[in-house]
Amino acid sequence: xxxxxxxxxxxxxxxxxxDALTGRVVASDFYPKxxxxxxxxxxxxxxxxxxxxxxxxxxxxxxVLQQAGIDGKQIKAIGISxxxxxxxxxxxxxxxxxxxxxxxxxxxxxxxEKAFEEIGKEKxxxxxxxxPGNFTAAKLAWVKANEPQVYEQIYKFMLPGDYIALKxxxxxxxxxxxxxxxxxxxxxxxxxxxxxxxxxxxxxxFVPDLRxxxxxxxxxxxxxxxxxxxxxxxxxxxRAGDQPNNxxxxxxxxxxxxxSTAGTSGxxxxxxxxxxxxxxxxxxxxAHVNHTPEHPRLGTLLCINGTGILYAWLRKNFVSxxxxxxxxxxxxxxxxxxxxxxTVIPFGNGAERMLQNLExxxxxxxxxxxxxxxxxxxxxxxxxxxxxFQYGMxxxxxxxxxxxxxxxxxxxxxxxxxxxxxxxxxxxxxxxLYETDGAAGAARGAGIGAGIYSSPDEAFSTLKxxxxxxxxxxxxxxxxxxxxxxxxxxQLNLQHLKSISE
Numbered sequence: 001x002x003x004x005x006x007x008x009x010x011x012x013x014x015x016x017x018x019d020a021l022t023g024r025v026v027a028s029d030f031y032p033k034x035x036x037x038x039x040x041x042x043x044x045x046x047x048x049x050x051x052x053x054x055x056x057x058x059x060x061x062x063x064v065l066q067q068a069g070i071d072g073k074q075i076k077a078i079g080i081s082x083x084x085x086x087x088x089x090x091x092x093x094x095x096x097x098x099x100x101x102x103x104x105x106x107x108x109x110x111x112x113e114k115a116f117e118e119i120g121k122e123k124x125x126x127x128x129x130x131x132p133g134n135f136t137a138a139k140l141a142w143v144k145a146n147e148p149q150v151y152e153q154i155y156k157f158m159l160p161g162d163y164i165a166l167k168x169x170x171x172x173x174x175x176x177x178x179x180x181x182x183x184x185x186x187x188x189x190x191x192x193x194x195x196x197x198x199x200x201x202x203x204x205x206f207v208p209d210l211r212x213x214x215x216x217x218x219x220x221x222x223x224x225x226x227x228x229x230x231x232x233x234x235x236x237x238x239r240a241g242d243q244p245n246n247x248x249x250x251x252x253x254x255x256x257x258x259x260s261t262a263g264t265s266g267x268x269x270x271x272x273x274x275x276x277x278x279x280x281x282x283x284x285x286x287a288h289v290n291h292t293p294e295h296p297r298l299g300t301l302l303c304i305n306g307t308g309i310l311y312a313w314l315r316k317n318f319v320s321x322x323x324x325x326x327x328x329x330x331x332x333x334x335x336x337x338x339x340x341x342x343t344v345i346p347f348g349n350g351a352e353r354m355l356q357n358l359e360x361x362x363x364x365x366x367x368x369x370x371x372x373x374x375x376x377x378x379x380x381x382x383x384x385x386x387x388x389f390q391y392g393m394x395x396x397x398x399x400x401x402x403x404x405x406x407x408x409x410x411x412x413x414x415x416x417x418x419x420x421x422x423x424x425x426x427x428x429x430x431x432x433l434y435e436t437d438g439a440a441g442a443a444r445g446a447g448i449g450a451g452i453y454s455s456p457d458e459a460f461s462t463l464k465x466x467x468x469x470x471x472x473x474x475x476x477x478x479x480x481x482x483x484x485x486x487x488x489x490x491q492l493n494l495q496h497l498k499s500i501s502e
Contacts, residue, residue: 002026002075003452004064005442006057007242008082008160010048010102011035011264013056016439017064020076020452023462025440027067031060035312039099044106044350044359047099050088050163057164061228072229078168078220079238079446081245081438082161084181087139092155094166098147101139102160104265104305106351106359111145112138112183113357116281119199125277127186128193129285129298134351136182141200156208161239168236169218174208180287181241187275190293213289214238214449237449242438243269244289244299249441250407250434251460253290253297260406260431262413265349266307266385268393270401272298282354282395289445290456300401302392305349306362307385308412313348314381319374328378329416335379337422337475338482342366342376343489344384354392360493379418386422387486393427407432410466425472425479433467 001021007014012035017027036056039047065072089097101107112132116124124131132138136159144151156172159182166172179185179192184207186193192207211217217236225232240248247259247269255273260266273296277285288297311328315321319328347355348362364377393403406423410433413419424431444459453459472479 001452002070003077003079003443003446004061004075005079005081005439005444005446006164007245007438007442008053008057008080008164009242009263010038010083010104013053013060014437014439015057015060015064016437016443017068017070018440018443018447020447023459027064028437028439029060029063029067031056031063038102042107046102046105046350048102050096050100050160053160053164054167058228065229073231075230075234076452077235077237077446077450079442079444079449080161080164080236081240081242081442082159082164084159084241084243085135086160087136087143088158088160088163089143089150089154090156090158090166090172091153094155094172097150097153098143100160101142104350105139106134106357108138108142109134109351109357111141115141115196115199119195123195125279125281127188127195128183129187129275129277130183131281132183132196133281133353134357137184137196137200140202144200154206157206158208159241161241162208165218165236165239168220168224170221170224171218172208173211173217175211175213175239177213177240177244177287177289177291185287211239212449213240214445216449235450236446238442238445240289240445241286243267243301244286245441245445246409246438247271247299248289248445249436249438250409251456251463252407253288253456255297256402258403258406260408262385262408262419263308265309266304266389266413268302268389268396268406270300270396270403272300272401274298276300276399278395278399280356282356283392283399284353300396300399302389302396303353304346304385304388304392305352306346309349310344310346310362310381310385311413314378318377325415329418331375332378332382332416332418334375337478338485339376339380339383340372341368342372342380343486344377344380345490345493346381346384346388354388354395355494358494358497360497363493365489382413382416382419383422383482384486385413386419386426387483389423390426390483391487391490403427403429405430405432407434409434409436411437420469421472422479424469425475426483428471430471431469432465433469434463435466436463
């Protein structure tokens, strides 16, 4: 008996096949092997073709079946995770109307900010726990204003994972968690936000039917089952955005627990049990996967857009695409804490919510031609990413969140000893690393939703910590000084950006 989880990222689609009885991952893969393209017709735009996600899902699905050597009809339940905040639009024939406006696209910022002002900051924050910002609702407002010929054809709007569920099951459905991350959910009423729908003038019929995050969400159609080699009627039993799902994959479900990722973007995600928000809306609060009105579980999310994408950019343009990330990490270790005074501000991937939707772009400062080399710049890049994490974590602490331990999967930037040690030493927290990822979390979520596991405790009983990273106290002063220098440089950059925009 097997479970399968799909993780629809912006770089690749991952799949994980899990033996439901032993909890063992029997096969895991991703596709494509090179990063999926992101189309940017204008600065700040980012789009992907949803059909590309489905094509890559089919490829990686077959790959994990071949790795495991099993018949797909042995799969008992499916889970889906997806890149958050994207917008997918379909017509009555369930055909995609335009490319998806994905998470790092910042064109909708003015629409969200105007809504925040006109609906009222206090009302938005108390009901939505966020400003409409640059999330899915604001992206739909942009389409309404700028592409009326597309807007007129809309049958349903969806999040990226909802589209994958449509391809699997033939139905347009969504979940409260998805509507929450799209800023369509009223937490006071535990229902669709009539305030948002009315303000933007969205038709209520655009909203797909609701399904639970855990539980029956639809069955794989006969046509899709034949295409994927599944049994017709195989249920989809779990669906969540990538960061709530990543927290689930690390068994982060209870108040005070914290998860982190550092892929294309970087995230720190902490669970709380009360309706709380940042008054300046620099970090965001969404429904966690196990949220209910009776037992609130809210995920406070700090997102840094420019993390792994910065390191990928350096690999392509500064080192060599033939150089591996491991080789880059080894080279970076030749530098010292503080990178001999080089500062990298890593915000080069769109507007940063943590910076109140400012877009300072990436900058590398302090280079001395006589003493600095590639090692210093590579180390400064990793430190700059960590320092942006710390900057945001200080906001989370101001909200009353205690950060003592962070759980993460051993992947992406967490594979780098410099990144792990700098994060632990700058923040003063311990980092626990686990051998898991979003696709594995989605598979376990499917097992919970299908009732194969009686509880999350049973689902994650085989999840074992593989490494503990503690702060490097002997170099605490060096880390503190490097972070302070970075923070001062960031403030100068932001002051300059604000001055030229006035």
